[in-house]
Amino acid sequence: MNTSPEVLLSVRDLRVSFGAVEAVRGLSFDVHAGQVLAVVGESGAGKSLTARALLGMPPRRATVTGSVRLEPQEPGPPEPGPQERGPQELVGAPRSVRAALWGRRLALVPQDALSALSPVHPVADQLAAAVRSVDGVSRGAARARAVAALEEVGITADLARRHPHEFSGGMRQRAVIAMALLHSPALVVADEPTTAQDPQTRRQILDLLIRRTRAAGAALVLITHDLPTVREHADRVLVMYAGRLAEEGPAAEVLARPHAPYTAGLLASTPQPREGRGEPHDRPRRTRTRLPTIPGAPPAPTALPPGCAFAPRCPLAAASRCHTEHPEPQTHHGRTVACHHWRTLPDDPATLFMEPT
Numbered sequence: 001m002n003t004s005p006e007v008l009l010s011v012r013d014l015r016v017s018f019g020a021v022e023a024v025r026g027l028s029f030d031v032h033a034g035q036v037l038a039v040v041g042e043s044g045a046g047k048s049l050t051a052r053a054l055l056g057m058p059p060r061r062a063t064v065t066g067s068v069r070l071e072p073q074e075p076g077p078p079e080p081g082p083q084e085r086g087p088q089e090l091v092g093a094p095r096s097v098r099a100a101l102w103g104r105r106l107a108l109v110p111q112d113a114l115s116a117l118s119p120v121h122p123v124a125d126q127l128a129a130a131v132r133s134v135d136g137v138s139r140g141a142a143r144a145r146a147v148a149a150l151e152e153v154g155i156t157a158d159l160a161r162r163h164p165h166e167f168s169g170g171m172r173q174r175a176v177i178a179m180a181l182l183h184s185p186a187l188v189v190a191d192e193p194t195t196a197q198d199p200q201t202r203r204q205i206l207d208l209l210i211r212r213t214r215a216a217g218a219a220l221v222l223i224t225h226d227l228p229t230v231r232e233h234a235d236r237v238l239v240m241y242a243g244r245l246a247e248e249g250p251a252a253e254v255l256a257r258p259h260a261p262y263t264a265g266l267l268a269s270t271p272q273p274r275e276g277r278g279e280p281h282d283r284p285r286r287t288r289t290r291l292p293t294i295p296g297a298p299p300a301p302t303a304l305p306p307g308c309a310f311a312p313r314c315p316l317a318a319a320s321r322c323h324t325e326h327p328e329p330q331t332h333h334g335r336t337v338a339c340h341h342w343r344t345l346p347d348d349p350a351t352l353f354m355e356p357t
């Protein structure tokens, strides 16, 4: 696994709001060059809004504040664009600046592959057009690059002549992955790119996305609900709850020994592999058959409780400052956690969420 410490993107106090309602509430984290950062959390945590803010494409009615800073490119062949000298701030950047970064340095693998592909042109033609939109190469050269990129994701030249509606959902996703990587971007953001697929196809597409992104040397911010994939592939994981950071750190460490009760609940309520890479080695075998669950549901951004937003669902929060005082994120040895009680979590924090027998 890549352990490069170089920061490619630094996000500081990111906030996304709709009028007076804040949905992302002061998020700070780094994305390291060439690494996979998984972003996890229950529905409504603010993962998609964060992804869109990273790419400078928030929803129209949203206000984004804070900082998303993209570090300058490694020295290499000179390229036109505003990103050459010094870090580039993406929050509030003019459209022209964002357009110059698109494809070249930042790319998106969207949730819905159909929305990224035009129904009226063959898939290879669409990728060739994308090549030419950035690199002024000949039609022939653009087509050759498009076909080669599609072959790398398992779509043959023959298939590449077809239209998107002639592709399966999985093939469309593969084509979109090839498109995102066409210009060797420094950062790919993938927002749950497999929701519509069956579990086997979903796993194959995530594997392909991660393999191809790593082969291209790009960093990947992967928004996903698939914890086994995080366990297997991510370098770091950011756990979000109610628009804030609950926990962030090296994926293997966070998944083996979470510091935030919320992470522990999320992991406990997800089926885990019995053995293999990343299995928490110190977790005792349990005889129960039912998975623990986190009681209740996450709050809407319009109905946040005072203090820690997780407190009403947290087994450690009873009669404590959790209900009045928001825990600021604290960083220790490369791990960040926002919890008043993180030092007193039991050795097997999943037990917090198990029903008494």
Ligand SMILES: Nc1ncnc2c1ncn2[C@@H]1O[C@H](COP(=O)(O)OP(=O)(O)OP(=O)(O)O)[C@@H](O)[C@H]1O
Binding pocket: 018, 023, 041, 042, 043, 044, 045, 046, 047, 048, 049, 050, 059, 061, 300, 301
């Ligand atoms: N365009 C919008 N207008 C108003 N509120 C929005 C808008 N988009 C998102 N929200 C709210 O912001 C919160 C976070 O949404 P977001 O889509 O980022 O969650 P998520 O973590 O990606 O969830 P999921 O896993 O279901 O995709 C939600 O409560 C949502 O209702």
